[in-house]
Amino acid sequence: MSSKQPKYEFVSSAKLPTRLGDFKIHGFVEASGQEHVALSYGNWKKGDIVPIRIHSECLTGDSLFSTRCDCGFQLEKAMQNIVDNGFGLLLYLRQEGRGIGLLNKIRAYNLQDSGMDTVEANEHLGFDADLRSYDICKLMLDTLDVTRVELMTNNPKKLAALEALGIDVVSRKPIDHGVTKDNKNYLKTKTEKLGHAFDPHIFK
Secondary structure, rough: OOOOOOEEEEEEEEEEEEEOEEEEEEEEEEOOOEEEEEEEEEOOOOOOEEEEEEEEEHHHHHOOOOOOOOHHHHHHHHHHHHHHHHOOEEEEEOOOOHHHHHHHHHHHHHHOOOOOOOHHHHHHOOOOOOOOOHHHHHHHHHOOOEEEEEEEOOHHHHHHHHOOOOOEEEEEOOOOOOOOOHHHHHHHHHHHHOOOOOHHHHHH
């Protein structure tokens, strides 16, 4: 009798030196074949409060330096915060465009160029405003002996998702970083329609 394939699986770890510091990269895979990684820095004991960031992949912001979102700025700031703290963890989930994929995100960008906001564009394409899942975070955190976290996020849904998975979210640290003239309306929409907790002063 063949055993059922696990929904999520840890694959391997390796050193990952970066210009911000020497991290370790840990690979995970879903039964669907979708791959995700975690970047750890420093050491901690089980039960320690570990600063973490859950970051959804954004090719345009993370790799191509786009200023129409804040993703790349937040990624770099989170990694720097982790290094400054001496230890921490970044969970990098392959959920481009809040789960709709890269090419659909480009289609959504085209609609935004025509006047729609980010939520309206996703819905016009037939998607919910946010399709992301955070279930794999539980395996990532268990694998790396993390049970208590300080979560770097402006998105209360991430906090609620971790708590639903049994993770003790001791505190939330805002990450208001990377506001540009190109993304102010985008961030305002995330605040008003998706419940993100940005400091109101950034929209002035």
